[in-house]
Amino acid sequence: MTTRGRLSLLLAAGLCGLAACRQAPPGDPDRRIVVWEHDDASVAPYIDSVLAAFCKLPGNEGVSIVRTHYHTEDMRQQFQTASIAGNPPDLLLSASDAAGIYAISGFIQPVDGLFDLSRYNPAVVAAITQDGKTWGVPVTNGNHLMLFYNKRLAPRPPRTTDELFAFCSGRAPKLGLGHCLAFHLGEPYWLVPWLGAFGGWPMAGRVPTLDTSAMRQAVEFMLELKRRGFIPGECDYNGMDALFKESKVAFIINGDWAISTYERQLGAALGVAMIPKLSRTGRWPVPMVSGKYFMLSSRLQGRKLALVKRLVEFYTDEENQVGQARALKRLPALARANSARTIQDDPNLRASLDQILVGKPLPMATELRAVWDAMRPLFGKVLSGQMGVDEAVRRMQADAETKIREMKE
């Protein structure tokens, strides 16, 4: 075949392809909502069921909702990229830590005028409020750390750290447990409750407050736990999880997202309690509390905005909030729903609620990310014995300030 013959064959094939390219026009964009979420895969069926129920409501004919799942880090990048490109999703169902970034970049809109925020728990609203504006509608309350224990190994949870230490030195060796308490040593999120118990906090407003005596005491407390063999030498999330599931440790400190998993695994042997009060200061550890929120894209307006508003209100009405607690074992954000029988009758959920009451809101500020990144490696170095406490704490503060400055300049 000649060159020309070959070329004309290619051309013909291409024209056929082009002709076949005509596709059906898309549906009415005003009735199509795109939701992105980054929750665990086991939560997806519940979310889908509520979205489907919304579509079946009278007056919502022709409404379609598309839910896309992303990994946490991916969702942050993708939302940023999609917003820059002008094609963002309509709703985000996400935790609050990235909200600060979206707010500064102008990709989400404040919801103060659109919803009645007094219906929701004040603490969970506070975690998404910055500079007087609220940037999201709360869906669940929590995302906080608490104490999980194995009733078969420890019938009653310790109320104070002295009781915990007594168990660790006394009962635990008798039960053959190598360690009695485990938690994720790699993430500073797990250090914060103890920092709070010593009277400190990572940030004051937008400024990092890491170089404090409370921080030094908290880090030394961790070292003491390690020295006395109460916690493993090196422990990450999967390690803590495995130890608990294998009943090799009596207590772990984990978050409310894990309640339903452990209930499935351990059944009635699972107990949930507050993190024990720090005996030497008499204060309860202060976990960071936030939750999951609906955030609205700043491009929403007019009819679409009204439709999305109805969806959010439906998702967070009392019936759905109680249903969510039953299905996902997470506390509702709606204040009225907290008194429902489903929650009050469940000892684990009640303990979770008690823990929230002594917690403080997770700051929404973008600077928090710099604080985590400053704390994480240095805390690791102290734990592995490569650096002294004093030097590490001082450098944490310096690093956090440097990173914040670099982010802004």
Added chain:
Amino acid sequence: MISSLLQVARFVALLALAVAALEGYLHYHFTCYGRRWFVPASAAAAAALACAAALLFTGRTAGQVLCSVLSAAAVEAVAALVFSHVVRGRHGLPVMLLAPGLIGLGLLIAYPLAFEVYLAFHDLKLTTIMVWSRTGYIPFVGFKHFVKVFTASPLASVTFWQLLGRTLWWTFINVFFHVTGGFGLAMLLNSVRRFRGIYRTLLVIPWAMPQVVAILAMRGEFHYDYGFVNIMLGRLAGHLPWLAGWGLGPVQWLGRHALLTCTIINVWLGIPFMMVVILGGLQSISQSYYDAAAIDGASAWQRLRLITLPLIRPVLAPAVTLGAVWTFNNINVIYLVTGQAGGSEDADILVSALYKAAFTFYRYSYSAALALVIFAVLFVCSFLWLRFSKGSESVYG
């Protein structure tokens, strides 16, 4: 299922159309350049096409249509002139063969690269994103970011030069062990007679497994409590207490020796590739060389040095070059082993620090500048290496 097949078939047809159009255009320009009507006819055709495209696809105003028609005619006239006076139909076939690939590469690499260069000279970061996405404007800052790359550091704990040094060291150590390990295994494999297929099959597994899965699996083996390495060390220390006295016991691999752990994992991943390359080279050395050497009484070491090494060099050089480039830019291992929650910064090399700066702190312009600097460093290094190693002979032929 069928619908996705149809969709794919449509796309392939579209691609075929594009390639055909491109080839037709080039063919016409390479064969008809001598005719007198060449330049005006080409310009007129381009004008007509632009007119049709503007009217059909976007329905713009008359002024815009005229503008696009005139510019298309002008561009095509210049191109036609170039083809008729400069190119004159030479090198027709190679250009036509390379055109689709090069245009695809240009589209997918040149445009993003140009965009990164643009970003590097402007200032896109968290506080300027909002303005940029609404108006397309970001301030011009010249060389500020390049200066910052060399003076400040993407990480808090090390300077840029330390990072560069660590990356070069990482590359050198990895490539060294890849080559020696691969060479050793290839020599052994070449000398056995039985089970060669089985050995080859099993030894290639780290390369054939999806890299993410392989890295996660290996990382699990270095876990403090649950990893195979520490469990074995612990048991050994239990059985041989006198060694435990010397410090044998479970090691905090990820906590204290992150870079060492990453190196071990990357070496494990990379040896099969080198082994396969070298084994092929060994198998193609004809036995007559060795027989002649045996007759001359050469020792095993001399045979290795004077026959084996020179003859596998043309195969080894491109593989080592590519391997070094890939290792220098290997973000997967470092990121998956240490970059996620709970990781340390001790193992970060240039590219992983770059990734963190860009996607954790939204310092897009700074990271664009850093990326260009990394690219330049790598380019210069490999250029020098190819020059001085004479391996380029086998590469450029």
Added chain:
Amino acid sequence: MARTEAQAAAAALAAFHRKAAARTVLTHAVLLAACLLCVYPLLRMISVSLRPGDRLMSTDLSLLPAGASLTSYLRVAKETNFLLWLWNSLVITLVTSFIGVSLAATGGYAFSRFKFPGSKLGLTLLLGTQMIPAGMLLLPLFLMIMRLGLINTYLGMIVAYSVTSLPFSVWILKGYYDTVPRSLEEAALVDGTSRFGAFYRIVLPLSTPALSIAFLFNFTQAWNEYLVARVVLCDAQKYTWTLGLFELQGQFITQWGMFAAGSLLVTVPVLCVFLYSSKWLISGLTLGGVKG
């Protein structure tokens, strides 16, 4: 005299055989150890997939864990869209590989047989594309694909994948073509075929080994790719297996049993493709380099 000489010779031969046997045993031992090192993590993944309770870690080193069950495999097949992901991956990967190999075959031939201005520069630039740090091009790539309207389409994926494996494939094929003697094509030209015809009818059929390698390389790269797929695809029906499987990883909670089972199910076809063409792999990778 003769007998002692014969005895000495026999003794020397026996000693030589003993040394050779010892060397062989040692060789096999080392190779066996290396194989174990290579295979062990894979075996551990298998035990994670068989272990009940989504436990990634365990101090139990046995390969068949207590309470081993195939539930993870069944769950992956039934509860997720695993087969759909595999199908999507397969379609995209096969098309990409064919396009990539075609482009590389023609491109490598151009670099090998023709000396045109910019050919050396072109090869250097191809090497240069391998040096661009990954992930840096993601943002502009997304913007460009968005503007071309290729978001969430197979076409965007196919174009991106075909082009990224191009440099390595062109190098391999060019090296191979360099070893094919030009006399064959010259004979064909004398007989009256066109230049392209000579390539298509003579050189191409001879280069099946190198083509297989390029195909294999393209296949593996496209099959395992995550970053570009994450950027381009957002419709769950179009997910490749990398996107689908990583959905099982939550921020903290990961369904490890299913993840490991899925990973293994995905590795098996790749290993098979790999092993089947391993013959080509060995002979092809070298024929480009060794001269004479």
